[in-house]
Amino acid sequence: MTHVQNRPVNSLWRLRGYLRPFRVQMTVMFLAAITSVAAQIAIPLLTKSVIDGAIAHGARRMLVPLGLAAIGLGMVEALMNMIRRWIQADAVAQIEKTIRDALYAHLQRLQASFHDEWQSGQLLSRATTDLSTIRRFAGFGLIFLVINVLQFTAVIVLLVRLNWWLGLITAAVFTPVLPVCLRFEKRYRVLSRRVQDQQGDLATQIEEAATGIRVLKALGRGKEAAARHDVQATAVYETQVEKAGLLGSFWALLDLIPNAVICVILVLGTVAVSRHALSLGGMVAFITLALQLVWPVEALGYIIASGQEAATAAQRVLEIFDTKPEILSAERTEVLSTAPAHGHLEFRHVGFIYPGAADPVLRDVVLDLPPGKTVVLTGATGSGKSTLLQLVPRLADVSSGAVLLDGTDIRSLPLGDLRAAVGCAFEEATLFSASVRENVTFGAPAASDAEVEAALTAAQARFAYDLPWGLDTRIGEQGMALSGGQRQRIALARAILARPAVLVLDDPLSALDVHTEERVTRALHQILAGVTALVVAHRPSTVALADTVAVLSGGVVAATGTHRELLGSCPEYANLMSASESGVKV
Ligand SMILES: Nc1ncnc2c1ncn2[C@@H]1O[C@H](COP(=O)(O)OP(=O)(O)OP(=O)(O)O)[C@@H](O)[C@H]1O
Numbered sequence: 001m002t003h004v005q006n007r008p009v010n011s012l013w014r015l016r017g018y019l020r021p022f023r024v025q026m027t028v029m030f031l032a033a034i035t036s037v038a039a040q041i042a043i044p045l046l047t048k049s050v051i052d053g054a055i056a057h058g059a060r061r062m063l064v065p066l067g068l069a070a071i072g073l074g075m076v077e078a079l080m081n082m083i084r085r086w087i088q089a090d091a092v093a094q095i096e097k098t099i100r101d102a103l104y105a106h107l108q109r110l111q112a113s114f115h116d117e118w119q120s121g122q123l124l125s126r127a128t129t130d131l132s133t134i135r136r137f138a139g140f141g142l143i144f145l146v147i148n149v150l151q152f153t154a155v156i157v158l159l160v161r162l163n164w165w166l167g168l169i170t171a172a173v174f175t176p177v178l179p180v181c182l183r184f185e186k187r188y189r190v191l192s193r194r195v196q197d198q199q200g201d202l203a204t205q206i207e208e209a210a211t212g213i214r215v216l217k218a219l220g221r222g223k224e225a226a227a228r229h230d231v232q233a234t235a236v237y238e239t240q241v242e243k244a245g246l247l248g249s250f251w252a253l254l255d256l257i258p259n260a261v262i263c264v265i266l267v268l269g270t271v272a273v274s275r276h277a278l279s280l281g282g283m284v285a286f287i288t289l290a291l292q293l294v295w296p297v298e299a300l301g302y303i304i305a306s307g308q309e310a311a312t313a314a315q316r317v318l319e320i321f322d323t324k325p326e327i328l329s330a331e332r333t334e335v336l337s338t339a340p341a342h343g344h345l346e347f348r349h350v351g352f353i354y355p356g357a358a359d360p361v362l363r364d365v366v367l368d369l370p371p372g373k374t375v376v377l378t379g380a381t382g383s384g385k386s387t388l389l390q391l392v393p394r395l396a397d398v399s400s401g402a403v404l405l406d407g408t409d410i411r412s413l414p415l416g417d418l419r420a421a422v423g424c425a426f427e428e429a430t431l432f433s434a435s436v437r438e439n440v441t442f443g444a445p446a447a448s449d450a451e452v453e454a455a456l457t458a459a460q461a462r463f464a465y466d467l468p469w470g471l472d473t474r475i476g477e478q479g480m481a482l483s484g485g486q487r488q489r490i491a492l493a494r495a496i497l498a499r500p501a502v503l504v505l506d507d508p509l510s511a512l513d514v515h516t517e518e519r520v521t522r523a524l525h526q527i528l529a530g531v532t533a534l535v536v537a538h539r540p541s542t543v544a545l546a547d548t549v550a551v552l553s554g555g556v557v558a559a560t561g562t563h564r565e566l567l568g569s570c571p572e573y574a575n576l577m578s579a580s581e582s583g584v585k586v
């Protein structure tokens, strides 16, 4: 797995591509915000004209137009804010959705081993919390970062023009806020990354407790699990409190500075007015304008904080985006040599080692499956049967050697074609929270009712018609409402429905009673007639399906032959079979 280390701010910058389609909306939002700020700044200047002109010279006629102008400016400000919020809500939600869709698509492209390595809670919190954080900053922080700097500068310029030395003093008093903000930013960055990571861990733990609830209850480990959860939740709580404390003292300081400024202006302004360096209206305008500096400065703290959070969020999201898919569709793709594929599957000196493992699981597997033949793969637990099977649909790639389909290395076939040609049912019968029909037609959405019925019949899964809503019955997450054997049979129906050229079945009948197994085996016999099949099995009754039996041991195919031949020639095979005959799964 390749991680490119990003600094948080660079990460945020790297996501700018997602803002590009929203250029127009962002520009309108900026313009609306600038207009609203301009109207806000103009109001004190209007007040100055009212006091120094209309009131001081008793020109009452001017009061009405000036008053109307003030109302007009107020309305402009309100209208512009409304427009900005209105666009913001839509554009920003769309930005979040675009990134989330891209993230989802990327997670789908990543190899199975990536998902083995990453905790699902971490992925979940990155796809939800982190993206919301980025959205908040893109919609609010980013615009006001620019607007507030502009507003601050414009107000200071006006203040200097009203009275240059009082203006400069005001600016000087506000200046120390900047280094304070930067120091705060550094400490806040550490805390916000910590809390985001901890939330990811917490999500993982809650998810595991939910999916593993039966084990927890059965083993009576609820208390311990709750204690572990409490430790994790406390960690999140403590970091959050620390973060809030830091934020609190920062804001207290930011509140203090503007009030001190008002104090200074009141004292020095009175001096200026008494020396006729500032008109009375000018003094009122000066104070009102100076008060307008408070919000940009205060908000700067919030904006820096939310920018910081967005930056760490971007960093966490990019850690996923930067992981390159290892299993790619071939660039110079070859077309399956015969259409439809005959399904000649060949393992040529295949070796496989799990990333980070010391020893290879498969060392030199040589196995030939002629078209239409069924090979049963057997071997002790942990011998690498499931590992070998996952190489066929390229859930992982061989470390050495090659897997060939109809004479072509599967790595030079388009991934979609390969996966359409190979039907799989794995050890863990994973069903999705959807109806039985949707689960069965997952790999062949266009299948007709008759085809679905044929697949369910062959897999001895007709019980599905007797469920409360028949095939429309929703089966829960991981098919919770079904028994293990029922789930296996639905998964088997799913694998055979698409009529693939090659069928890869990992212990498809392990959870069935002997009688059901016998019926499924008989039905499978018919289905497997025209299909090349690689089936992992342990029981003699399933082994009877095989044209050839292969025994996997020590990372190689140690022996091949018919059931009868192997019983005589391969002691390990005889041993495996006798153990399972007596009902013990090897
Ligand atoms: N994702 C993984 N990462 C690292 N090692 C793994 C992984 N999956 C399996 N292994 C290791 O590879 C070896 C072979 O596992 P595999 O699941 O292929 O065995 P198996 O023959 O299917 O066993 P069983 O009959 O119990 O299903 C085991 O030693 C296992 O610990």
Ligand SMILES: [Mg+2]
Binding pocket: 385, 386, 387, 427, 506
């Ligand atoms: Mg296995």
